[in-house]
Amino acid sequence: MPTLRRLGRLPIGLGLPAFGLLMVVFGVPIVMMFLTSLNAPAFSLVNYEGFIKQPANLRVLFQTLEMSLVATAICVIIGYPTAYFISAAPRQVRSALIVLVVIPYLTSLLARTYAWIVILGDRGLINNLLLNHGFITSPLPLIYNRTAVYIGMVHIMLPVMILPLISVMLGIDGSLMAAARSMGARPFTAFWRVFLPLSLPGLRSGSLLVFVLCLGFYITPAALGGLRDAMLSTFIAAQVASAFNMARVAASAFVLLAIAILMLSIIGFDLTGNPGDLVSARSSRWNLRTLSASLARYLNELSVSNRAKRWRTQLYKAGGKSHARLIVGKVFVALVLIFLLFPGVVVIVMSFSDGAFLEFPPSGFSLQWYRAFFGDPSWNGALLTSMEIGVAVALISTVAGTLAAYGLSRTSSRIRSVLTLVMLTPITFPVIVVGIATYLGLVNMGLIGTKAGMVLAHSIGGIGYVVVIVSATLANFDRRLERAALSMRANPMQTLARVTLPLIMPGIIGGAVFAFIHSFDEVVISSLVSGLSIRTLPLKMWENMRHQIDPTIAAVSSLLVLLPVLWLIAIYVVWWRSKPSARGLAVPGTAA
Incomplete structure (x- = not known):
């Protein structure tokens, strides 16, 4: 009791209610769950061996890793330029764009998944448009496949990638890019040598968040994918529903958890977004660069005269933003926002349909489905x-x-x-x-x-x-x-x-x-x-x-x-x- 009283007087003692609830509901049970997977008190790896020896389990495991990596890579490819263009926008425009990214992030996952069912279904928006205009004679298989799962996963995870990137990019001093341009660096060189290294903490945090969350996806693959697109979470849920063998379920769950912890340990997770950590990490070189060093120096020597002239003309001159780059940025951000917001707009419009089935655009407007809900x-x-x-x-x-x-x-x-x-x-x-x-x-x-x-x-x-x-x-x-x-x-x-x-x-x-x-x-x-x-x-x-x-x-x-x-x-x-x-x-x- 005296120890508890002293702990209660410390600032950390204010966290006792939260930590107590966490330990009782989650902490102690997950420790017991781990011991169960090891067949405590006998302590053996027989459950993990059983998981590995079944080819179906390994196929689902590797499929989970593959789908998570692909979804993360797509989010990086789309999310990084989106965050870059948003962070470079004027303040008021930037605030509005961030709000438009946050809205789908806060929207119910089920609502977003249902929106893609409506859009990609056999009688969904895309197939109906193509059928009505005579481009196809039978519905295209746009749903219940791997592509549909990727679309749904990227749609749900893209804001998770964009928001950490924007947070870090807004903290980068813009004068550094201007200084690089004033010293004769081309826009891409200034971006590659200055801006990209400083934005890597946001890229790391966003990628890690997306990958770890994708590992646990259950609803989206089950709703948009087929039988061949099951992920390990779906497999574990099926085990729980069919035959609740706690030891096997625990082993499967901890295999998934081990992958997540391994990624968190290797990559690390830093919400502070300190650019210095990644700048020092960037100093490490691959051997491939040392092998090509001679060729790079030779090519540099060939362009010395041209580079010297360009350096003299652009010295102390901050490069401006090209008109073409601004247009490309606006178009790209607009397309990404349409991808994020359009499914919600489709659902809202279709909810006012007066037909017996959902259609877009509706042939007439009615509140019948809202009356059905509230009634x-x-x-x-x-x-x-x-x-x-x-x-x-x-x-x-x-x-x-x-x-x-x-x-x-x-x-x-x-x-x-x-x-x-x-x-x-x-x-x-x-x-x-x-x-x-x-x-x-x-x-x-x-x-x-x-x-x-x-x-x-x-x-x-x-x-x-x-x-x-x-x-x-x-x-x-x-x-x-x-x-x-x-x-x-x-x-x-x-x-x-x-x-x-x-x-x-x-x-x-x-x-x-x-x-x-x-x-x-x-x-x-x-x-x-x-x-x-x-x-x-x-x-x-x-x-x-x-x-x-x-x-x-x-x-x-x-x-x-x-x-x-x-x-x-x-x-x-x-x-x-x-x-x-x-x-x-x-x-x-x-x-x-």
């Missing part, structure tokens, strides 16, 4: 359940996550980094692994098939989002305001309530919104811990998507597409209204 008790009940669970998750995650972030911000950087990574494990590990571990934790507490169990299962991920967002807000918080309040005889609780909380309130509200969205959109973990008695809105949508394409889903999806816009407006209003209060608090502190 069906099963849909209403699922919506109410999701709202109740989401609000409870937001409250628990906000309180526990804010306390944890506040305590971590006052600890040493090394301890803060380790504990933050621990807090983020539920949202960085493959979701199927988190789901199975959470299932085991709730089974031990007898909470499977209860709303309380669903709230706890969703809260471990919601806390991670709150910790990240509130920690980012606290990083810019001026602690001198707290010291000024304390010097004016305010006690710690008054300082927290009157100074700290009002100034970080936008981050707290943002964390609460993300925690709610995380809960409201959760499918995989919910399907494992809900039992047969609880049906959330995502579970109801997923069941209908698998068994029947009910047009009512279009109305539900359209509402979920519009929901992020409301969240962004709410966050902006809170942030905007907090600015006067922040200024009001800063003035007395400065005067004191």
